[in-house]
Amino acid sequence: MTTRSAPRRVANPLALAVLACLWERPMYPYEITTTLRERGKEDSIRLNFGALYAVIKQLEKHGLIGVDRVEREGNRPERVVYAITDDGRAEAVGWLRELVAVPAKEYPAFETGLSLIGLLAPDDAMARLRERIAALDADVAAREAVLSSPQVRDVPEMFLVEATYRNAMLRAERDFTAGLLARIEDGTLGGVDRWARWHALLSRGATPDELAAAITADLAPDAQQDGGDPAHGLG
Structure with a gap:
């Protein structure tokens, strides 16, 4: 039986969406944002670019994602591409199981x-x-x-x-x-x-x-x- 776990290392639900995107393939932050918007996820997950960057830094800090590569194209700013780690996959699965299985007290x-x-x-x-x-x-x-x-x-x-x-x-x-x-x-x-x-x-x-x-x-x-x-x- 799934039970409520200890507090998540990164509690913002946007972090789970980031992990889900990176589960598919490595991406850079702007690509993550456009992917979530193209799929209509902003209707169920609060999404803004500033918050996304903060979440990515937290996920990296806790070892749930890591830098896959840094891309450079001409004079354009470099792009850091992130990939999910094994710990990140385990975190995403456990978090999602909890969200689906365990009713949470909310304050509408x-x-x-x-x-x-x-x-x-x-x-x-x-x-x-x-x-x-x-x-x-x-x-x-x-x-x-x-x-x-x-x-x-x-x-x-x-x-x-x-x-x-x-x-x-x-x-x-x-x-x-x-x-x-x-x-x-x-x-x-x-x-x-x-x-x-x-x-x-x-x-x-x-x-x-x-x-x-x-x-x-x-x-x-x-x-x-x-x-x-x-x-x-x-x-």
Whole structure:
């Protein structure tokens, strides 16, 4: 069974992409960048040239890649061509096995927003959720158009699996968001009446002490009458 390993010697996911490129053949840094971009990897790996150079230096420092040769063409600057080492191959395989097998705790921005959504009034929150649904619909449509385009249509699905995964996640997020919006709108989301009541107090100019007293009263055990887990206040 694959388990989470000790911290990686070079933790930036871009390092794994570099190792994957060099697994195919020795390359110089600009060639690595263009290869990753041509294959659409910048949609799943944060890619910029400055970061790439820093990652390459770290990989070289830890013995995961090494200089294969230095090329010179006329008056052009020399190009350092790098190759993967045996340690680099072992690192890449172990890292990739872990990424595929072991779920990692991540901190998506939307999850953060949902955890604190009580700070918004219900009407405001519903408006923002509608905006998100529209944005997700547009994103999914654009991505599906790319996947069905003539340039991509004949690419084996194996080489598009991260794109189909991303679309599946976007559709799932869209469906969740639409369901959440519907439950707020029809009042079936547990705690939504308290949420509305607290913001009504705020709109009438309630003092912090008055709001705190209302929240405390609503969170008391004998006030948990509308199902679901106890509310957590405005945040």
